[in-house]
Amino acid sequence: MRACGIVAEYNPFHNGHAYQIEQVRKQLRPDVVIAVMSGNFLQRGEPAFLDKWTRTEMALAGGVDLVVELPVQFSTQPADYFAKGAIQILGDLNIDCLSFGVEEGLGEEFLQAARWMVENDALISHEMTKRGASDVPYAKRMEEVLSQLAPNFPLHLNSPNNQLGFAYAKEIVKQDLVDQIEIAPLIRKGAGYHEPSIKDGAHIASATAIRKALQKGEDVQAYLPKKAFDSMRGKLEQAMTWDDYFDLLKYQLIVSSTRQLHDIYQMTEGLEYRLKDQIIEATSFEDFINRIKTKRYTRTRLQRLLTYVLLSFSKEEMEKSLDKRPAIRVLGFNKKGQAYLSEQKHALHTPLVSNVNQKTKEWLNFDILAGEIYALGHENIPNQDFKRHPIKFD
C-alpha cells in the first residue's frame, strides 16, 4: 500500500487540514494518509486545546486514515527536534511521500536546500555560534548566515511553515530517506499560521483564530468539517489553555530550589533566578510571560521552557531520550489505516504500541507523565494512557 505522511498538531482540526488531505489524495494518490500528531503538549510550548484523543477522533473524522503520536519530548521542541522525531516515526512507518504546507517552494528546491545545509553543517554551526551571544532570534540569525554563505539559497525561511518544511526535508536527508520519501510541499491556502481572526466569508481560518472564537463562545461550524465539529462539540468544557496550569506552574517554580530548576531542560544562563524572582507577584500566565519576556527570550522559547518546568523534564533525561528512536504509539485508525498497520507490522524496526501496560509503558514514560499532568487541568479530562485503546473509526 502506498502511504503518505503528514506532521500535524490539529489544534483543532479544521477545513485547512481537510483541504491538505484532499490535495494529498488528488496529487499523490496514496492508499493511506498517516498523521503523526503532537499529543497533549505542543510545539509552541503550550497544552493542547483538546486532549490527544479528541483531536485524534477529529482527524479521523476529517479524513486521516491512521494517527500516531509524536512523543512529547519531540512535540514541544523547535523545528529541528520536532522534525527529527516526526520523520523518524514516519520513516519507520515506511511512508512513500510527505506532504507539508508552505508559503512557497517546490519539493526539489526543499531537497536541494536541505542537502546543501546538511553538507555544510559544520560551517553553518560555526557561523551561528559566532552570532550566538546576540539578542537576535535563531531564525533571523540563520537567515543572515544563509545570505552570507549561500546567496543563491533556493528558499525563504522567513515563515514558520517554510522553516518546518525545510526541517522535515533536512531530516529526510540526514536519516537517509531521500530514496524512500517523496517530498511534496503544498502551497497553503487561506489563513496564515497565526492569522488572529476569522476572515468573513472565508471557509478556512487558522487554528489560532478558531480557538479564540471558541473561547469567546462564537460559532465556528463554517470552518471545520461537519464530522470533525461534531466530535469536538461535547468536549469544549475541557478545552485547555496555559491558564489552566498556571497554579501548578507557580507552585512548581516556588517549591523547587534554584538548584533543582537549573537541572530542567533548556534552563540556561541563570534563567532559574529570573523565573523565581518574577513568579511570586505574577497574577496570570500572560502576566508572567510579560514579566520575563525579552528580545532574547521570546514568548515561544519561554513557553517551551515553562512546559519543561511544568512536566519536570530534566536536561539529563531529555537529552538521553532525544537520542533514542521513539516507539510508534497508535492513537487511532479507520479500516484502511488498520490494513496498513497489519501489512507493515512485521517489517517494523521499532516497537508498535497500541495499549499502554506494564510491559509497554517504559517506551512512553514522558507521554504518560505529560498525560497525567494534562489531565489535572480539568476534572472531566479522562485518563490519557493506561487502559486506553486506539480509536477505531468507521
Added chain:
Amino acid sequence: MRACGIVAEYNPFHNGHAYQIEQVRKQLRPDVVIAVMSGNFLQRGEPAFLDKWTRTEMALAGGVDLVVELPVQFSTQPADYFAKGAIQILGDLNIDCLSFGVEEGLGEEFLQAARWMVENDALISHEMTKRGASDVPYAKRMEEVLSQLAPNFPLHLNSPNNQLGFAYAKEIVKQDLVDQIEIAPLIRKGAGYHEPSIKDGAHIASATAIRKALQKGEDVQAYLPKKAFDSMRGKLEQAMTWDDYFDLLKYQLIVSSTRQLHDIYQMTEGLEYRLKDQIIEATSFEDFINRIKTKRYTRTRLQRLLTYVLLSFSKEEMEKSLDKRPAIRVLGFNKKGQAYLSEQKHALHTPLVSNVNQKTKEWLNFDILAGEIYALGHENIPNQDFKRHPIKFD
C-alpha cells in the same frame, strides 16, 4: 519583667485559650504572657485554618502580650521535635514559667517523670527499638515500655495534651532550663482536644468543633472572645483546609519521580511507591488518606508526611535544620510585649527577626517557603513574609 510562656496553635483562638491566659495571670502573676505559635502549617500535618497573621491578631485580641512563630520545621512534628523548637525559643526569650493544658498531673510530677525519662533515655530507646517493627502506634508502645520499666511512673501519657506537656517538661530538663522555667500544668476545662461538636450551653468548644461549625456556616460567637471573633470575621473566605492544596499535592506526587520522593523527610519503607500508586485515582484529600491509611501509617503521620511533600522538605535539609537553634521571629505584640522585647533584646543569644529582608531571610528559609505555598490556597491570602511587620496591638 516576669514572663510566662505558652505553646499554641490557636487554630483558631477561642474561650478555652482565653481561660488559660486568665488562669496564668491569676496563678503565676507574670508581667507578660508570651505565645510561641505554629505558623501556617500545624502539628497534625495540615495547613492552618487561618494564616499566621490573622491568628496572631486573634491571640493579641485574646490577651497574649507577645506572639513569636514556631518555625515550620518544628511545628509540623510529633511531640518531641515540636517541644524542642518551642522550648528553645521560649528558653531563649528567658521565660520564667511555662503553662500548658493537661488532663491531670502536677508540675512536680511532670518534672520528676521528665528527669527519669531523660536519665533512662538509652534504655527506653532500646526497648522502643525492640518494638519498632510492630504496627502499634508510638504512644501506645511508649506506654507499654513505661509500664514495664517504671511501674510507678507518675503520669498517664494517654492523652495528646499530657503527651505534649510531658514533651515540654523533658525539653526543659534536656536543655538545662529547670532552674529557669517553672513548669505549670493547668487542668483543662470544657471540651477535649478533638471533641468533635459544640456542646449546647458550654462556652468552651474545641478548635476542631469551631472549625467544623464555621465550615457549616454556623454561628460560633459564643465560643470566642468578642475581640478575637471580630479579628477573624472578615477572613473566613480565606479559611484553608487540606482540600485547598490537594491539586498541588496531587501534581507534586505525579510530577516527582520515586527517587525524588524518596528524598522527602520521613519518606521511609518505600512509602513513595504507595503514594504514587494511589494518587492518580484519588478524588479528594480525604479519599487519598483513606486509600493510604493503615494501622501502621496513621492519619496524622501521613498528613505530616504529605505536608513535607507539599513543601518539598528533604531529609537532608530538615535534619540539618532541626539541629540548628531557631531564630526568634516576632509576629506581634502589645505595649507590654514590646517593653519585654526591649528589655531582653541585648541579652538574646539568637537573632531576633522582626522584618524579613535580604539579610534576615536566611534564618527563615523554611517558613518563607511555607508561607508562599500556603498563600497559593486562596487569591486573597496576602504575602506572608517579605514586607510584613509585626502586628502592633493597642
